[in-house]
Amino acid sequence: MLNHLRGYLPILDWGRTYDRNAFSNDMMAAVIVTIMLIPQSLAYALLAGLPPEAGIYASILPIILYAIFGTSRALAVGPVAVVSLLTASAVGQVAEAGTAGYAVAALTLAFLSGGFLVLLGVLRLGFLANFLSHPVIAGFITASGILIAFSQLKHLLGVSAHGHTLPELLLSIGAHLGETNFITVIIGVTATAFLFWVRKGLKPTLRRYGASPKLADVLTKAGPVAAVAVTTISVWLFGLNENGVKIVGDVPQGLPPLTLPGLSPDLIGQLLMPAILISIIGFVESVSVAQTLAAKKRQRIDPDQELIGLGAANIGAALTGGYPVTGGFARSVVNYDAGAETPAAGAFTAVGLAIAAVALTPLVYFLPTATLAATIVVAVLSLVDFSILKKTWGYSKADFTAVSATILLTLTMGVEVGVASGVAISILLHLYKTSRPHVAEIGLVPGTQHFRNIHRHSVETDPTVLSLRVDESLYFVNARFLEDLVQARVSEGCAIKNVILMFSAVNEVDFSALESLEAINLRLTELGIGLHLSEVKGPVMDRLKSTHFLHALNGRVFLSQYDAWRAMVPPADIDKAAE
């Protein structure tokens, strides 16, 4: 019973052995992550089109729920860039940004996404995430990074623009370029340059001046906080907000409120598909991060339990004024590097953010949105990586096609169309490849019992025997292909008396393919040619045994291709053939 419960509540596992040492390590990690998360949470809420406090709220209860239900020890859950972009795109279709309906729709999206994740977890359907191939994910993340960076351009320029695709964004920004506010541009560009420098150049500089590695690290992480502080104070001192610099303004002070997502059938109907998409993308991002970090410490995560952990986190976000969350790459790596040992580090981070929500929100009144935009731009540009194009080009044109299509469609048609097309194209290309399978004519490798392609290896053959190795499972998509191929091959070689189909690579024969095999058998029988099978696998043979095909088959089924060959070509003939 306890063991069963422990499966669903991993906290019972690590909680029992929690000690003082783990506590101090977790505490240290929590402080660093909290400092990093305050500006990041505000910024991602801005990206999602929500009020800044939503970002903070989305980091409190969700972190705690993940700590209870999740299996990764270092994963940090909260708002992330790509999911924030997806949220803006989905919610933007049902409500106007800035309205109450928009915030409610974001809650609904988190709730549906959480419910879907828990459902997948309970049904153990985590493998569904595999439908997103590695190249499609890489392409999608790169394209999203570009989209996000461009979506922040309006904040850096101080103009009002909108759009969910690159052309829309560029056109909209172009049309409003006249409104550019130069003070905002100065703040935005300076903050961006500063944050790039912090990311690349600060740590070596600090080390050169004798700072300890740990201190250098903490100061680097605090870079965004410094940018926030300096720009906020500048705006306050010089009253820049009266000169058109947009600021964050009033943020409610207090713990996250209890909120209820809108659950009208209409709203659910509109948000269900985006919620499913967000769930799967969030899950894939989260699981890859969690697996990478777990592998480093030889720990294991359970993908199905991860679904439940992330689902609980999203439901938590929906009930406390947040929006869809997932395990983020940057924050998890920071958490891990800072020494987090258990999910308790996450809980301490939540406490830190709760204190910030209660005490610190008045301090960000004068914070310019341009600074937040700079934070986002610097964070997402590290996601942009076109090397996947080169790698897949060299390896597989199908994968290359899927990546390029994902990148192009994400940029030009939006994130939802982009990722959905990526998945659809990957599947269609795979089906296309299997629809025209590779079939090799094979012969015996001399001195062995092994058979290989006659065009690639020097092998023994016999004019009366046609041996074909079918390099694909036989199913409806390619059933007729084999029918046509055998017919064509047989009509070429007049001396052929026996055809052996070597099934070593046939992992399945579905009903359509069974009918095609029956048709092949019938046609060869009429021509007086024997049809034989060899190396039929156990699971396939089990199936065939239940049909009358094996009785109708005019030839035999051999355990190995060599047995089949020996039955048709006696050793004397082999010697002759070899001469």
Next chain:
Amino acid sequence: MLNHLRGYLPILDWGRTYDRNAFSNDMMAAVIVTIMLIPQSLAYALLAGLPPEAGIYASILPIILYAIFGTSRALAVGPVAVVSLLTASAVGQVAEAGTAGYAVAALTLAFLSGGFLVLLGVLRLGFLANFLSHPVIAGFITASGILIAFSQLKHLLGVSAHGHTLPELLLSIGAHLGETNFITVIIGVTATAFLFWVRKGLKPTLRRYGASPKLADVLTKAGPVAAVAVTTISVWLFGLNENGVKIVGDVPQGLPPLTLPGLSPDLIGQLLMPAILISIIGFVESVSVAQTLAAKKRQRIDPDQELIGLGAANIGAALTGGYPVTGGFARSVVNYDAGAETPAAGAFTAVGLAIAAVALTPLVYFLPTATLAATIVVAVLSLVDFSILKKTWGYSKADFTAVSATILLTLTMGVEVGVASGVAISILLHLYKTSRPHVAEIGLVPGTQHFRNIHRHSVETDPTVLSLRVDESLYFVNARFLEDLVQARVSEGCAIKNVILMFSAVNEVDFSALESLEAINLRLTELGIGLHLSEVKGPVMDRLKSTHFLHALNGRVFLSQYDAWRAMVPPADIDKAAE
């Protein structure tokens, strides 16, 4: 040049050798088919929701165009039941039946469908039809037959009802049951019973009374004409149309008119998907009939050229007042049985129907629609065949699921949803199966060089070597599965020093799977375990050679599993293991 042209114009082939004998055979077949087609064409037009003459028009120019471009010698092209139903369902969504807009939309549907077929043919994409698996087709035809029979019930009862799904039809007929016209019921039931008897009992009766087989055959084919004549005369004599019996009424007299399909972007947008669906279903039906008939005479048809023939026929239908057509099963079999030798038989049929359109249409003024409905019901009930459920249940639950879903969804949600779901479910079930591939642990079959599953065969193994035969291509859907599986197996067996992955059934390794193989290699290297591959196929090896995976691989790639085994387990050890 002429050869190239002949590829696109099969008429140049058979036209050169056409003689008197072929002419008289073709002529005879044409007479029989014409007699059969007159009532059938009127009836199918009724089913499609179009005026009766549309059925005749759809059989004239299309037949001639198919005779020029098609490759089958016996296929008879024209309106068929399933495509008529699909037309009613598609056009019913954009216009009201009986309006001018409805007829124009039907032309558009034929035009789009024809254009799509020609496009597929020119691009040689006939294999796309393979995505419809045999069981899905069988289920779809059965469900369509039931739907069509129920859609004719209103004509047999003389009530007005509508609907495109079984529940809709039943509810609608139930609500209008009070309007039942009893004279219509008598005509409908008598005609149905008579036609069933003609189909089953007439030929033996005639033969018993000494009729020659040929005469018996012709008289049987003329059964529907007799039913049409008798019921028409009855209505005329007794003025039954004044007692509420619905009749065909005025049918324009003359050759098919020249018509232009509506090509507004809006209409095209609404009809494109249905047109694609109709094209593919029509093509699949047509090709199966043509292939069956060609095989009987050892002729061959060219599926890609068939696309062009059917496409031309549909464009012809769109330009001459028709609606989507395809090669029909019943009419083609009749044509073949009646001795048609070349496509000229089709051209003669077209002439017969043109004469009917010019001269005979006034004769059908008093024809009751109930008689046409009876013709349809008797024709389609022969399509209904549930045996596919039993056959697939015994062979493969996945195929059974696809058939049942196709039947259920076609009946309850309509033809388009039904067939689209059938295709989608087949593909998803296939992907699901490949997502959790069969992986067998293998050992050496004693006295051979052949390796088999240790759980199915008595084989030699060695505790330090783990040999796994992966029974599936490795691609994104199952990439992580292998990673997890190898990790789990290795953590079970502590003595394992080497892992051999036998790739005889791996037909593809895509980019995602390549990354997984790299991850497996990395993890095994850390554990001090060797990773080896065996029996990697040519095409897969070509790919891998272009990557740095083979350099990173800590073990070797062996030509055969036996070579790999011998390299790790010296003969002496084998003897010991065998003891």
